[in-house]
Amino acid sequence: MLDLTYETPKPKVIAGAKQDWELVIGLEVHAQVATNAKLFSGASTEFGAEPNSNVAFVDAGMPGMLPVINEGCVAQAVKTGLGLKADINLYSAFDRKNYFYPDLPQGYQISQLYHPIVGEGQVLVEMGDGTARVVRIERIHLEQDAGKSIHDMDPHMSFVDLNRTGVALMEIVSRPDIRGPEEAAAYVGKLRQIMRYLGTCDGNMQNGNLRADVNVSVCTPGAYEKYMETQDFSHLGTRCEIKNMNSMRFIQAAIDHEARRQIAIIEAGGTVDQETRLYDPDKGETRSMRSKEEAHDYRYFPCPDLLPLEIEQAWVDDIASNLPELPDQKKARFITDYGLSDYDASVLTAEAENAAFFEEVEKASGDGKLAANWVINDLFGALKNDGDKEIEDSPVSPAQLGGIIKLIKSDVISGKIAKELFEIVYAEGGDPAEIVEARGMKQVTDTGAIEAALDEIIAANPAQVEKAKVNPKLAGWFVGQVMKATGGKANPKAVNELVSKKLSS
Ligand code: ADP
Ligand code: MG
Numbered sequence: 001m002l003d004l005t006y007e008t009p010k011p012k013v014i015a016g017a018k019q020d021w022e023l024v025i026g027l028e029v030h031a032q033v034a035t036n037a038k039l040f041s042g043a044s045t046e047f048g049a050e051p052n053s054n055v056a057f058v059d060a061g062m063p064g065m066l067p068v069i070n071e072g073c074v075a076q077a078v079k080t081g082l083g084l085k086a087d088i089n090l091y092s093a094f095d096r097k098n099y100f101y102p103d104l105p106q107g108y109q110i111s112q113l114y115h116p117i118v119g120e121g122q123v124l125v126e127m128g129d130g131t132a133r134v135v136r137i138e139r140i141h142l143e144q145d146a147g148k149s150i151h152d153m154d155p156h157m158s159f160v161d162l163n164r165t166g167v168a169l170m171e172i173v174s175r176p177d178i179r180g181p182e183e184a185a186a187y188v189g190k191l192r193q194i195m196r197y198l199g200t201c202d203g204n205m206q207n208g209n210l211r212a213d214v215n216v217s218v219c220t221p222g223a224y225e226k227y228m229e230t231q232d233f234s235h236l237g238t239r240c241e242i243k244n245m246n247s248m249r250f251i252q253a254a255i256d257h258e259a260r261r262q263i264a265i266i267e268a269g270g271t272v273d274q275e276t277r278l279y280d281p282d283k284g285e286t287r288s289m290r291s292k293e294e295a296h297d298y299r300y301f302p303c304p305d306l307l308p309l310e311i312e313q314a315w316v317d318d319i320a321s322n323l324p325e326l327p328d329q330k331k332a333r334f335i336t337d338y339g340l341s342d343y344d345a346s347v348l349t350a351e352a353e354n355a356a357f358f359e360e361v362e363k364a365s366g367d368g369k370l371a372a373n374w375v376i377n378d379l380f381g382a383l384k385n386d387g388d389k390e391i392e393d394s395p396v397s398p399a400q401l402g403g404i405i406k407l408i409k410s411d412v413i414s415g416k417i418a419k420e421l422f423e424i425v426y427a428e429g430g431d432p433a434e435i436v437e438a439r440g441m442k443q444v445t446d447t448g449a450i451e452a453a454l455d456e457i458i459a460a461n462p463a464q465v466e467k468a469k470v471n472p473k474l475a476g477w478f479v480g481q482v483m484k485a486t487g488g489k490a491n492p493k494a495v496n497e498l499v500s501k502k503l504s505s
Helices: 071-083 181-198 223-230 248-267 313-321 327-338 342-349 352-365 368-385 398-409 415-428 432-438 447-460 462-470 472-485 492-504
Strands: 022-032 095-098 108-111 121-126 132-144 148-150 159-161 168-174 210-219 240-245 275-280 285-291
Touching: 022 181, 022 223, 022 248, 071 132, 071 168, 071 181, 071 313, 108 132, 121 181, 181 210, 181 248, 181 327, 210 248, 240 248, 240 285, 248 275, 248 285, 327 342, 327 352, 327 368, 342 352, 342 368, 352 368, 352 398, 368 398, 368 415, 398 415, 398 432, 415 432, 447 462, 447 472, 447 492, 462 472, 462 492, 472 492
Parallel strands: 240 275
Antiparallel strands: 022 168, 022 210, 095 108, 121 132, 132 168, 148 159, 210 240, 275 285
């Protein structure tokens, strides 16, 4: 059973319609397996290589060539399944999905229709406002990618690049549990995050190694609950499928547009046709590509070139025992172990590399909350302004940042001076404690020195003293003067205490 411990967000209701409508969305996400070789050949999967340079004979559909399964791709699919808390099928099999297209030299795609390698799983999708929804995974199957047709390089000819042909994809099929555009984007983001943690897909949407077919339907309030009770799809509206989306922004815009289009049809007394549509980002609309094909249109049959795939439980267990800590667990641990807020823990665990960096800063400084603040606000801010640098290229190491935090905690420097110190370390490197020593940045905590400076200021400004005695708000002026006189190095707490003591005497 699914563990629905989170508050379920309200489904999206479309404004401007005559009555209330809710959205129902199911996604088929195609994730390129992170691997060096293709699913059934030894050809390289390198992105951006010279066109048609990574093509084995079997990829080109040459007669007499036989596919050979890449064990690494199978292991990656199993790992992904385990990361999505899914059932792993020890028996799976490959089928031929037949269709004709210039970028598919075999004339069929090898996929897994009847016996996918991964069965039912689940993903927790958090919405950033404290609400979350469990989205059920129906299945994950392994299949080949197609090549790429190029129509815009020559006015009279089309070209084809087969480098991508035969690259392994995992098709992750969700149940129709997603209820709005933002949730769809959050779902894709969560899959991406989990697979990046696992190292099973790079999740680079621009390069097309994570793409989604988005199924959208609309229904009246209450219908989805009936579907959930019975799992009977007839309670839901007719869906349209928007193909091949590779941007979070377009996924959201396409869903929004598609929902409005369907509502307008139904409210005008028409019915929605089940069809496959394409999103046009320039026009911001979807348009019909073809009427929805059914499985029988593809003449699926078991691939005679490949034996069914049988894997051993011990092999699956071995992969399971080597899984890294996943985002949900890591986030929960950051909240309990370091006392971080939900938001901070989310930001720090978005990428495994950021989380690891933070934990090293925490270790070096002994203060989780300060470490989180400095990593999120100061370091991420500086990296962003510095040409959007990745954390791996941070000029400040965890040890250096930890060192700065330690100096604040032991009252050697003030928070304000620490910002200056951070900038110096970021630009010039060096040991924070040594820099503070060498450049005289130490905070003055010696109350004698602060008192001497304050006494001078009081003596020179008798009128201000009289005013401040009547109006305590004016004490701030004296604090500012002392800070100025000490070059910003006086301990602010000590200054405040002394000022109020002197002015009240
Ligand atoms: P196909 O490959 O024919 O598109 P699949 O079963 O592989 O079919 O995928 C169907 C997808 O559509 C799944 O993600 C499923 O959750 C989703 N889906 C099914 N019915 C609806 C519906 N009424 N509204 C929205 N999504 C739906
Ligand atoms: Mg589909």
